[in-house]
Amino acid sequence: MRGLRGDAAIVGVAEFAPVRKPDRTWMGVEAYAELARQALDDAGIPLGEVDGMMTGTVAEAGSLFTPGLLAEYLGIRSAFSEVVDLGGAAGAGAVLRAAMAIETGLCETAICMLHTLPRPRNPLGQPGWMRNPWGSPQVEFDYTYGAIGQNYAYATIANRYAYEYGLKPEQLAKIAVDQRTNAVANPKAVFRTPIDIDDVLNSPMIVDPLHMLEIVMPCFGGAAVVVTSRQRAKRAKNRPAYIVGGGENTTHLSITYEEDMMASPIKAAADRAFDMAGVKRSEIDMASLYDCYTITVLMTLEDAGFCGKGEGPKFVEEHDMTYKGDFPMNTHGGQLSFGQAGMAGGMSHVTEAYLQMTGRAGDRQLKKADTVFVHGNGGLMSEQVSLVLRGE
């Protein structure tokens, strides 16, 4: 039997509400410790049972020996550790790695944690290596031309999309509008004022054709997910969300060198996850799709197979993507309205899926959330991770 058997499950989550201007600072280790405390409390699992860690880096460790420091600081005897470096896909990627480690018997209960939080002012200044990326092809051959950050890359995808398939600004805007409707029902969301399509189109143009309201707002925050074995999950406090399918794919960093800008690496990740799960797209109760930009969602709807290539614009027009609608998607508001808490932003798509699957999503609770698709996207449409989750 190849692939995951669905013998690992999410049993607890924690999420710091994203904030634009935090009222406090955190040392890196402190934030991991607090996330672990809250997530294990949610799962009802004592710290002593944790024997796996999938995390981001720790600033205090200078990005070296992260597992050693976290094991020591958090009091975890970790049988399997990994630093997950997949950008926005790191959240889904951490959960996938936890499921793999648990199913292969390398560990039984793993904690996945990511955060981006402001540190106290460093009395020694910024470490030099952060200012000296000499030899990076991106710095030398992209940054020279202003091809810096993420905005330009996704705008470039959107322009190519419009050229090949046709795309109206209103169609992309609809994605932001529906997600905002979801955020209005989520007390943790950063943006909770309803908007309409005109509001999106009247917001400032940042990088043609993307308007300000189609671009994530960087925030601070953190999130954690506890994954454990089927046997242990049966005794857990909350309904387990079994990880029945997973897929990952990475093909490039700079958008210029993506082989075909219209055939994203999302497809291979999603196809593998669905095939492994033996689940049809039509069986999905909720889609939790990485949304750094509206165009990212459009591309994911197509390349993950919810509609055909070129049909995304019509799909978003014809479907109500709110928690009240026929295609519930990003019910927390998506990162566009929930806020993108740095490295934890992608994890919000996992935590929201789990809140919905355990009936804890408050005013935005779906009637049925048994089979959920989660997708994470990192870099410049570079790193892709898909998960299919199922509650029993």
Place this chain on the structure above:
Amino acid sequence: MPKYRKGTSPVPVPNPISQPFWDATKEHRLLIQRCAKGHTFYYPRSHCPECLSKDLTWVEASGKGTLYSFTVARRATSPDFEPDVPYVIAAVELVEGPRMTSMLVEANVNAVAIGTPVELVWDDEVSEELSIPYFRPVNGRG
């Protein structure tokens, strides 16, 4: 001496792999690479990205291509580029095949079109050590 940007930084810092590329820019030659099996690629690399061959030769590109896609930055993508707003970040497909990140210059930023034939222009003002290749629409000023 043409100058295509109001800003002046960042200036690329060559490394041992890219040094021949930047050296050639002083002579207004745009170099791409070809491996022994005929794979052609840009940016400068130590190994072929299709077969990992180390048997690479530098080839002078024609400097002709088409605009594969682009965006107009209405807000600076980094503080270095604030004087240049609005500017066109371009993915250019060279006639030799490889794609290349660059800027589209001498173009009407409100009428940029994918598929436009483009040609190479050089900015010699940034540094004594190297020139920077940009592209402009062929036949006129966009």
